[in-house]
Amino acid sequence: xxxxxxxxxxxxxxxxxxxxxxxxxxxxxxxxxxxxxxxxxxxxxxxxxxxxxxxxxxxxxxxxxxxxxxxxxxxxxxxxxxxxxxxxxxxxxxxxxxxxxxxxxxxxxxxxxxxxxxxxxxxxxxxxxxxxxxxxxxxxxxxxxxxxxxxxxxx
Amino acid sequence: xxxxxxxxxxxxxxxxxxxxxxxxxxxxxxxxxxxxxxxxxxxxxxxxxxxxxxxxxxxxxxxxxxxxxxxxxxxxxxxxxxxxxxxxxxxxxxxxxxxxxxxxxxxxxxxxxxxxxxxxxxxxxxxxxxxxxxxxxxxxxxx
Numbered sequence: 001x002x003x004x005x006x007x008x009x010x011x012x013x014x015x016x017x018x019x020x021x022x023x024x025x026x027x028x029x030x031x032x033x034x035x036x037x038x039x040x041x042x043x044x045x046x047x048x049x050x051x052x053x054x055x056x057x058x059x060x061x062x063x064x065x066x067x068x069x070x071x072x073x074x075x076x077x078x079x080x081x082x083x084x085x086x087x088x089x090x091x092x093x094x095x096x097x098x099x100x101x102x103x104x105x106x107x108x109x110x111x112x113x114x115x116x117x118x119x120x121x122x123x124x125x126x127x128x129x130x131x132x133x134x135x136x137x138x139x140x141x142x143x144x145x146x147x148x149x150x151x152x153x154x155x
Numbered sequence: 156x157x158x159x160x161x162x163x164x165x166x167x168x169x170x171x172x173x174x175x176x177x178x179x180x181x182x183x184x185x186x187x188x189x190x191x192x193x194x195x196x197x198x199x200x201x202x203x204x205x206x207x208x209x210x211x212x213x214x215x216x217x218x219x220x221x222x223x224x225x226x227x228x229x230x231x232x233x234x235x236x237x238x239x240x241x242x243x244x245x246x247x248x249x250x251x252x253x254x255x256x257x258x259x260x261x262x263x264x265x266x267x268x269x270x271x272x273x274x275x276x277x278x279x280x281x282x283x284x285x286x287x288x289x290x291x292x293x294x295x296x297x298x
Binding site: 118120121124127128131132134135138141142 | 158165166292
C-alpha cells in the first residue's frame, strides 16, 4: 500500500500558492520519488517498489528537495550508465524539468523582489515548468503502468 | 526543449507590445509639455518593430526557425506641433503664441487600444499553445 500512498501524495508541495508551476518548482522531493520509482521498477521487485516509495515519501515529509543526487542514483542502476540508455535519457528529462522549474522560480522571485517587471515572462516560464512537469508525470505513469502489467503476470 | 509551440515568438511580441504601451503612455503624459530638456516642446515618440530569426534552421529540417519581434528603436515624430494663442503662458512668444507638442490625443488613444488588443491576442496565442501541449499530454491517459 505504500506505493499507492506515495502516488496519492504526488500532488503536494505548493510554493507560495503559485499553482502548479509553483508546485513543480517546490517539488524536488516528488521528482526524487519519480527516480526512486524508476530505480525500483528497473530492479522489478514489489518489495523494492514499496521501500523506494516509502523512502521517497519520507524524503517528502522531511522536506528533502533537490535533484543533485539524481545522477548518482541513476548510476547505481545496472546497465544505466551508458550515454544513450533509456535511463540517461530519463535523467536528462528530469534535469531539464528541474532547470525549467528553477527558471520559473527565479522569474517569480525577481517579480516579487522588484528586480524585474516582466510579468508575462514569469507567467510563461511558470507554464513551461508546469507542462514539462506534467510530461514527466506522464512518463512516470507509463513506467508504473508497465510495472503493474508485469507484476500481474501469473507464473 | 520547446514543449509549448511558438512560445519564443509570443514572448518577444508581448515584450514589444509592453514597450509600445510604455511609449504611448509617455506620449499621453507629455501631451501638454511645452518645454523639454532641450528647450523645445515634447516630441511624440513612435516605436518601430522588426522581425528577427530566433535560433537557427536545422539543415534538412522542414521546420524553419521562428521569427520573433525585436524593437528596432524608439523614434521621434518630427512633424511640428500646433501653435496656440495663450499670451499668459510662460513659454509664449512675443505674439502670444505657444508651440504645443505634436501629440494628437485621439491618435494616442487608438494606439493604446491597438497595443492592448495586440497584447491580448498574443496572450491568447500563448494560452492556446499551452492548451495544445496539455492536450498532447492527455493522449496517453486512460478515460
